[in-house]
Amino acid sequence: MTIPESSYGADMRPAVADAGLLEDGIRSAGLKVTVPRLAVLRALTDRPHATADALFGAVRADLPGTSLQAVYGVLASFTTAGIVRKIEPAGSPALFERRVGDNHHHIVCTRCGVVHDVDCAVGHSPCLTPVDALGFDVRAAEVIYWGLCAQCQSETALP
């Protein structure tokens, strides 16, 4: 399934990120600033829910020498450093996003695969507090809503 790009949420970033801001983001996470890292972070800014492969394609357009393994490595270091979040919806390769630290959730179209952010429902949805945590020390709740996006609803309704 090819995953279309989704629109930005309310906390919209500029489509073309300032190079200095990207650099600061990487450096302040305790990571060395490198050309592939800047390129991946820029590509991810333009594609809020992208696969490693999609980012590789985007990065390779500007930096043809970049390897796919480098993209995986960059994403792993970003994810570990906490400046990128990795999500793994069932049936899809992993997706990466820059929006971190707010425990937001996702809504995925079962037909076209488009992914949108959904704000955290803590305090509103009863499902975010398990009735019985079974002795677990619960650290995170991950919610994925599945359904048909508006466009796929209208396309599916056609004859």
Add this chain to the structure above:
Amino acid sequence: MTIPESSYGADMRPAVADAGLLEDGIRSAGLKVTVPRLAVLRALTDRPHATADALFGAVRADLPGTSLQAVYGVLASFTTAGIVRKIEPAGSPALFERRVGDNHHHIVCTRCGVVHDVDCAVGHSPCLTPVDALGFDVRAAEVIYWGLCAQCQSETALP
């Protein structure tokens, strides 16, 4: 009938009556009853959250001729027929469970990977309404809680 994982173990089940129940479950789902299907369903009854590979190992103990592809095929037909549910927690191969038709969720230990069922806090389908559905026709909500299980908490606390 679906039974929570903690309710009974393998040796508490009446073996003879069980075979008939498994058979009925398969047949009433509109599927042919075959030896590999019975074996997979029995193995899954004993292992409420099992991977295809774990089920393959269990089935092969009794039926050495069974192929891994057969297990995948059986699980796919069961899942399509609605008598088995497939869950895909991040970082894990797919898990299968017999408990279907309710809206329960899962809690996964980040250290040892153990999975338990968690009921929804409120009745039937409270999880189907994200704060803002963005025009989606939401059909399902999947919730995974991540944390440390009781045993891993105590083991982690050791020197």
Add this chain to the structure above:
DNA sequence: ACCGTTGTTTTGAATTACTCAAAACAAGAT
């Protein structure tokens, strides 16, 4: 500006989990 340490990227290969396809086979209807 150079150097050395440390971390990063490239190169190449391997692995895991899963899927596909065709032939052999078995279940259940007649």
Add this chain to the structure above:
DNA sequence: ATCTTGTTTTGAGTAATTCAAAACAACGGT
């Protein structure tokens, strides 16, 4: 018992990701 249909085996293939070693680059110290 036979026929049709669906299932399983056999064998191969793929997607996504990971591993390992050598080449390379960043950045703090000099």
